[in-house]
Amino acid sequence: MKRATKLLATAAAVALGTISAANAQTLDKVKKQGVLSCGVNVGLAGFSAPDDKGNWTGLDVDYCRAIAAAVLGDATKVRFVPTTAKERFTALQSGEIDVLNRNTTWTMGRDTSLGLSFAGTNYYDGQGLMVKKSLGVKSATELSGATVCVQTGTTTELNLADYFRQNKLEYKPVVFEKADETITAYQAGRCDAYTTDASGLYAQRLQMQQPDEHIVLPEIISKEPLGPSVRQGDSQWFTIVRWVHFALLNAEEAGITKANVDQMANSTNPDIRRILGKEGEFGKAIGLGNDWAYQIVKQVGNYGEIFDKNVGAGSRINIARGQNNLWSKGGLQYAPPIR
Amino acid sequence: MTATTNRQAPGPLVTPPAKPNLLYRPEFRQAVYQVLLVVCLIFAFWTIANNVADNLARQNIASGFGFWNRTSGFDISQSLIEYSNQSTYGRAFWAGLLNTLLVAALGIVFATIIGFLVGIGRLSTNWLISRICGAYVEILRNLPLLLQLFFWYFAVLKNLPGPRQSISLPGGLSLNVRGLYLPAPIAGPGFDYVLAALGLGIVLSIAVAIWARARQRATGERFPVLWTTLALVLLLPGAVYIALGQPLSFQYPVLRGFNFQGGVAVQPELIALVVGLSTYTASFIAEIVRAGIAGVPRGQREAANALGLSSGLTMRLVILPQALRIIIPPLTSQYLNLTKNSSLAVAIGYPDFVSVFTGTVLNQTGQAVEVILLTMLVFLTISLITSAFMNWFNKHIALVER
Numbered sequence: 163m164k165r166a167t168k169l170l171a172t173a174a175a176v177a178l179g180t181i182s183a184a185n186a187q188t189l190d191k192v193k194k195q196g197v198l199s200c201g202v203n204v205g206l207a208g209f210s211a212p213d214d215k216g217n218w219t220g221l222d223v224d225y226c227r228a229i230a231a232a233v234l235g236d237a238t239k240v241r242f243v244p245t246t247a248k249e250r251f252t253a254l255q256s257g258e259i260d261v262l263n264r265n266t267t268w269t270m271g272r273d274t275s276l277g278l279s280f281a282g283t284n285y286y287d288g289q290g291l292m293v294k295k296s297l298g299v300k301s302a303t304e305l306s307g308a309t310v311c312v313q314t315g316t317t318t319e320l321n322l323a324d325y326f327r328q329n330k331l332e333y334k335p336v337v338f339e340k341a342d343e344t345i346t347a348y349q350a351g352r353c354d355a356y357t358t359d360a361s362g363l364y365a366q367r368l369q370m371q372q373p374d375e376h377i378v379l380p381e382i383i384s385k386e387p388l389g390p391s392v393r394q395g396d397s398q399w400f401t402i403v404r405w406v407h408f409a410l411l412n413a414e415e416a417g418i419t420k421a422n423v424d425q426m427a428n429s430t431n432p433d434i435r436r437i438l439g440k441e442g443e444f445g446k447a448i449g450l451g452n453d454w455a456y457q458i459v460k461q462v463g464n465y466g467e468i469f470d471k472n473v474g475a476g477s478r479i480n481i482a483r484g485q486n487n488l489w490s491k492g493g494l495q496y497a498p499p500i501r
Numbered sequence: 502m503t504a505t506t507n508r509q510a511p512g513p514l515v516t517p518p519a520k521p522n523l524l525y526r527p528e529f530r531q532a533v534y535q536v537l538l539v540v541c542l543i544f545a546f547w548t549i550a551n552n553v554a555d556n557l558a559r560q561n562i563a564s565g566f567g568f569w570n571r572t573s574g575f576d577i578s579q580s581l582i583e584y585s586n587q588s589t590y591g592r593a594f595w596a597g598l599l600n601t602l603l604v605a606a607l608g609i610v611f612a613t614i615i616g617f618l619v620g621i622g623r624l625s626t627n628w629l630i631s632r633i634c635g636a637y638v639e640i641l642r643n644l645p646l647l648l649q650l651f652f653w654y655f656a657v658l659k660n661l662p663g664p665r666q667s668i669s670l671p672g673g674l675s676l677n678v679r680g681l682y683l684p685a686p687i688a689g690p691g692f693d694y695v696l697a698a699l700g701l702g703i704v705l706s707i708a709v710a711i712w713a714r715a716r717q718r719a720t721g722e723r724f725p726v727l728w729t730t731l732a733l734v735l736l737l738p739g740a741v742y743i744a745l746g747q748p749l750s751f752q753y754p755v756l757r758g759f760n761f762q763g764g765v766a767v768q769p770e771l772i773a774l775v776v777g778l779s780t781y782t783a784s785f786i787a788e789i790v791r792a793g794i795a796g797v798p799r800g801q802r803e804a805a806n807a808l809g810l811s812s813g814l815t816m817r818l819v820i821l822p823q824a825l826r827i828i829i830p831p832l833t834s835q836y837l838n839l840t841k842n843s844s845l846a847v848a849i850g851y852p853d854f855v856s857v858f859t860g861t862v863l864n865q866t867g868q869a870v871e872v873i874l875l876t877m878l879v880f881l882t883i884s885l886i887t888s889a890f891m892n893w894f895n896k897h898i899a900l901v902e903r
């Protein structure tokens with residue numbers, strides 16, 4: 163009977179194999195397969211969206227590339243897995259993706275009960291509301307009685323309820339599964355307001371039929387620190403993803419850019435030398451090559467470059483650096499030193 | 502399987518052994534195999550459940566049903582029971598489930614009506630009618646349902662005016678992109694009597710129908726049941742209503758702020774979903790009805806004609822009752838399909854069970870295994886109840902006919 167139990171248990175374990183496999187060493191798996199599976203948004207301009215040639219672009223997408231550059235030495239070795247708000251955590255839990263970079267808010271609930279860990283904040287965001295100009299509304303506090311379109315499976319849905327209750331405002335939510343349908347319904351006049359992360363509002367407004375007819379209200383009703391997350395229980399992989407993020411920030415702070423990285427490699431500045439692997443064994447310490455950060459900056463750029471290109475001044479969305487500036491320039495982005 | 506192969510082949514011996522050993526008796530063996538199978542199944546499920554729980558715990562994913570009584574923190578746009586963001590996840594479960602049942606019930610009623618009309622229409626001798634019905638079936642049956650739902654929802658939404666430019670319909674109804682607004686009836690003192698009169702009217706008309714049926718059986722004389730029923734059900738309460746000084750007032754929806762307030766609001770999501778589901782399912786039902794009618798032997802119709810029954814009566818009294826026996830089983834599976842298809846609701850923003858529970862609740866709690874398990878249970882239960890009812894109905898009809 164003992165043996166039979168074992169047999170059956172193994173059979174069942176095989177049936178649910180993906181779940182157990184999820185605990186395996188992610189780094190080894192990625193190296194062996196030679197490609198990083200990265201969960202991204204199905205389409206949110208600036209963060210992750212295929213361009214007209216079918217190439218993925220965006221801030222989150224570049225984070226995937228940076229991890230691939232650090233781990234595999236090649237930023238193009240990424241398999242992008244588009245996920246909806248609803249599917250994303252399951253995709254990570256089941257092992258389908260190695261890391262989730264999908265404008266996902268770091269909350270305590272998600273960090274503790276979903277079996278995943280957030281490795282950092284690559285974009286400090288907050289939830290905003292958008293209305294049609296013609297409605298004549300200037301502030302969210304005037305929205306009592308409004309109907310609001312919102313996407314399911316997001317923190318957005320909960321913040322909305324909290325905000326309206328706190329401010330004693332009545333409202334009706336209309337909940338859709340996909341961003342496209344949510345926005346279509348809002349534009350068709352089904353809702354008075356559309357709400358999501360402010361970055362999303364700006365990005366999606368560009369794609370509306372008449373962008374100028376919509377305004378984003380001044381209130382930011384929540385904190386939305388967006389960042390990459392990995393499965394719990396693989397501390398090596400977690401550390402890698404976290405330090406890729408810090409490397410991007412440290413590179414910007416040290417003034418290392420995609421263009422000057424080769425020159426910088428000959429610098430005498432010890433900070434720069436450590437980042438670029440000319441001094442110390444920091445890459446080895448996290449199971450990577452010593453040139454891990456060099457590859458990131460060489461192939462993808464530093465944080466500031468990625469930001470500008472995708473969502474900042476160099477993009478159509480044109481969002482100010484604001485809170486996402488380096489700490490030394492009045493923002494919140496702060497990385498522990500590489501030493 | 503094994504049980505049958507173990508059965509002794511008929512040998513040349515004519516006299517069987519007087520009392521075979523219990524172990525060699527096929528009935529006994531069969532029973533043992535069945536019990537063993539059940540034990541194995543239970544054991545397998547138990548192991549899988551344990552394994553899942555283990556895996557979840559090892560991965561630090563919350564498990565168990567503790568979330569049921571926690572505050573949900575989200576709102577639902579339409580609920581048949583009291584629900585707010587201060588309610589529990591458990592209540593959200595029921596709110597979603599009732600919304601699904603509402604859509605399923607409305608969809609089934611409309612799909613049946615449209616399906617029967619179109620199915621009968623397709624057999625009509627009128628060329629135009631039969632062609633129109635044929636086109637209806639071919640078009641709706643062959644387009645993906647999701648596409649049709651999008652069509653109804655977005656095509657309709659985009660063409661309706663905003664709340665401030667609502668279309669006023671007769672009877673205090675207003676139609677705009679936020680939905681159809683109806684005046685809400687408010688019962689005044691004495692309205693209970695009107696309801697009592699209505700109840701009395703219904704009881705009386707059932708009694709009349711039974712009496713008329715018995716009389717027709719006995720004497721062959723027909724009685725105008727329809728007219729009596731109408732009079733009893735409409736005129737009787739109507740008379741009481743007027744006699745009591747019309748104790749019913751209406752609260753009319755009025756535009757206040759962004760939206761109409763007061764009255765009863767029917768969401769465009771609900772309308773689009775019911776219209777989409779029922780017109781789509783009706784195209785299948787129409788085919789089933791046509792096949793059912795075509796399955797009744799010609800002689801039946803000819804015999805009815807020979808007896809001098811009008812074509813309407815022939816259909817109602819001779820053809821349909823026989824066709825129903827062919828129609829009911831596949832009709833049941835259409836009802837089940839409709840109910841299951843209602844889960845496409847989330848695409849057009851209707852808060853059905855799948856959207857509320859398997860969507861929002863799953864995401865806010867992150868407990869996929871538990872939520873999916875409950876979802877499967879719910880759909881299984883709905884399906885089993887529906888087919889149990891339809892089986893009962895089928896038997897009922899079959900008995901009457903034999």
Ligand SMILES: N[C@@H](CCC(=O)N[C@@H](CS)C(=O)NCC(=O)O)C(=O)O
Pocket residue numbers: 203204205206245246247265266267313315316317318339340341342358359361362363386388
């Ligand atoms: N940050 C929030 C919201 C993320 C989210 O899903 N945002 C929407 C609107 S900006 C989105 O990306 N939708 C794209 C899609 O699913 O197609 C969260 O983590 O829950």
